[in-house]
Amino acid sequence: MTEHRLFADPVVIILGIASLASWAIIFGRLTCLRLSVRADEMLLKGKSDAGSPIAGLRAEVDRQPGASREHLATLLDTLVRREKRRLEGQLPLLGAIGATAPYVGLLGTVIGIIQAFQAIQAHNDMSPAVVSGGIATALVATAAGLAVAIPAVAAHHLLTAAINRRAEAWEEDLALRLPDQRTGRERME
Secondary structure, eight states: OOHHHHTTOHHHHHHHHHHHHHHHHHHHHHHHHHHHHHHHHHHHTTOOOTTOHHHHHHHHHHTSTTOOHHHHHHHHHHHHHHHHHHHHTTHHHHHHHHHHHHHHHHHHHHHHHHHHHHHHHHHTOOOHHHHHHHHHHHHHHHHHHHHHHHHHHHHHHHHHHHHHHHHHHHHHHHHTTSBOTTTOSBOOO
């Protein structure tokens, strides 16, 4: 199989598109997460940053004067989950790409082996020149499937953990803003 035909293989094309999509998602989520962290750090240093998720969450608490602790806790839980979903963006798609890419590569492997057997049958010959095209397709598809899956799965897990840590930090910050049950006043800022 020629190199030109190898990269025209539908399985390799699908894996190439999946790879581009996964890297776009990875860089998009990293950028979004980095901006969120930077904005929150600026706010906590006393500098106003309108893009800070914590600023928006705190503002929502401040718009609820006299609300019960339970109401505020429910509201904040909902707002933190919404902000977390915003940060997650296309992470489910990244997870799906990482989970399915090895199987798409395996499909390419099977197709390549079938091509090798068809070449043997058509030429009634088992020489390396006859079977090499199918075997090359099989090996490239396997490698491509793994090359797509490994970074996608690793990034999915790492980004999910980082976003969960952000959400926990927001919850900790906001818990301090809930009114004390005994006095009805904010515990601290």
